[in-house]
Amino acid sequence: MFRVIARCDIKGKNLIKGIRYEGVRVIGDPSEFAMNYYADGADEIVYIDAVASLYERSSLAPLVESSVKDIFVPISVGGGINDLESARLIFKSGAEKVIVNTAAISNPNLINILSQEFGRQAVVVSIQAKKREKYWEALTHCGRSVTGLNVSEWMERVQDLGAGEIILTSVDCDGTMGGLDLELIRSISGIVDLPVIASGGFTNDDPIEDLIREGMISGLAIGASLHRKYINISSLKKRLHANGINVRI
Amino acid sequence: MDVYVYDNGISNLKSILSAIEYVGHNPLITNDCKLNSKTKHLILPGVGSFNSAMRIMQKNSADQRIKDFVSNGGHILGVCLGMQLLFEEGFEGGKIPGLGIIKGYVQHLPPPDKKNGDTLPNMGWHDINIIADSALIKSTAKSIQCYFVHDYHCVPIDSKIVTMEITYGNQSICAGVNTGKIYGVQFHPEKSGKTGLEMVRRFIHS
Numbered sequence: 058m059f060r061v062i063a064r065c066d067i068k069g070k071n072l073i074k075g076i077r078y079e080g081v082r083v084i085g086d087p088s089e090f091a092m093n094y095y096a097d098g099a100d101e102i103v104y105i106d107a108v109a110s111l112y113e114r115s116s117l118a119p120l121v122e123s124s125v126k127d128i129f130v131p132i133s134v135g136g137g138i139n140d141l142e143s144a145r146l147i148f149k150s151g152a153e154k155v156i157v158n159t160a161a162i163s164n165p166n167l168i169n170i171l172s173q174e175f176g177r178q179a180v181v182v183s184i185q186a187k188k189r190e191k192y193w194e195a196l197t198h199c200g201r202s203v204t205g206l207n208v209s210e211w212m213e214r215v216q217d218l219g220a221g222e223i224i225l226t227s228v229d230c231d232g233t234m235g236g237l238d239l240e241l242i243r244s245i246s247g248i249v250d251l252p253v254i255a256s257g258g259f260t261n262d263d264p265i266e267d268l269i270r271e272g273m274i275s276g277l278a279i280g281a282s283l284h285r286k287y288i289n290i291s292s293l294k295k296r297l298h299a300n301g302i303n304v305r306i
Numbered sequence: 307m308d309v310y311v312y313d314n315g316i317s318n319l320k321s322i323l324s325a326i327e328y329v330g331h332n333p334l335i336t337n338d339c340k341l342n343s344k345t346k347h348l349i350l351p352g353v354g355s356f357n358s359a360m361r362i363m364q365k366n367s368a369d370q371r372i373k374d375f376v377s378n379g380g381h382i383l384g385v386c387l388g389m390q391l392l393f394e395e396g397f398e399g400g401k402i403p404g405l406g407i408i409k410g411y412v413q414h415l416p417p418p419d420k421k422n423g424d425t426l427p428n429m430g431w432h433d434i435n436i437i438a439d440s441a442l443i444k445s446t447a448k449s450i451q452c453y454f455v456h457d458y459h460c461v462p463i464d465s466k467i468v469t470m471e472i473t474y475g476n477q478s479i480c481a482g483v484n485t486g487k488i489y490g491v492q493f494h495p496e497k498s499g500k501t502g503l504e505m506v507r508r509f510i511h512s
Binding site for chain 1: 324325327328421425427429433455498502
């Protein structure tokens, strides 16, 4: 079943959004936005602490704890999760899955450790892909740090290490509302059997039905286009349903 | 209305407690199932393994008190592992006796049909096939979807008690049972949006 996921990037107490991970602006209260997305039919809520990896800690446990009082769909949480203890805190606060990026690239075995402890289905790896001349590079620290790591090699490694799912974000498209990076998705997502969630730049004009039918993507994580109200989840799901895609209505 | 929720100390109860409050009722947490006789509804949630969950229940005799509650006419809803524990035996972590409230056993899921998007563990949203009416949902309901997280599934001896199924690994898998005042759902109603909340509400009103 194809998932439409609302993605909320958070700094401090605020929902924020940048363009290509730069020029971050405050949008509002994350729990209020998340609640509206839940009410409009989001299949999952993603909270990412956008600055946590810089400080090596997540501050989202209290937000998750209050969100589960009103949001009755799964919540996934990322940013600053770098060991068993920080993951346990997030699960304890009521999240279904943890999302790792920076800490997993500096210590790939973290993926294995987390999936052994919590089950692979509960471990999501976020990949921030930046287009280079001959390949896509996986960035860390919310698009700030280069790694030289080739996204397609990293995807395979992540799968072998025991991840359950991948959120693939195009750094070049993120926040632009100028369309998904279809080239990235087409050339990369077939590399792994894991569910791939596409993220970064989605607009209503994107021909995602084909990608879904071809099994390229299992879900879509949308941030800016939702926050700016260019898209609402219920009408997007109606469109997908009308086009023969299996979605939760 | 007061609704008991069994707490084995390893499950995360926040969502199920919130769901009960959301539909206008009052959850009471119990870890030993010493229940007052005024309260007629007990929810048995559960994450973890069949084996460890049974051991925790046996330690403080919660298992016997749950059986007494049911034989005295209490309404029980088992959720996910909580549904599985209602059965006679499970095979997660060896062959383990369950509560034995429902005749049948709990076995590992069949191999996933990857082309159909199945994953193992089965984690995600599924279309529910409503097989029979129950207080939780009528078979005339429009198509519904619920959220699952599990590796094992229930196999009731009496197939007439199956109320809901999903398709997994090209097979029909039991996703809900009801017999008398005993209910079980393999999915997480507390994570299944409005559909799930409505089932929690209907259970409490059953």
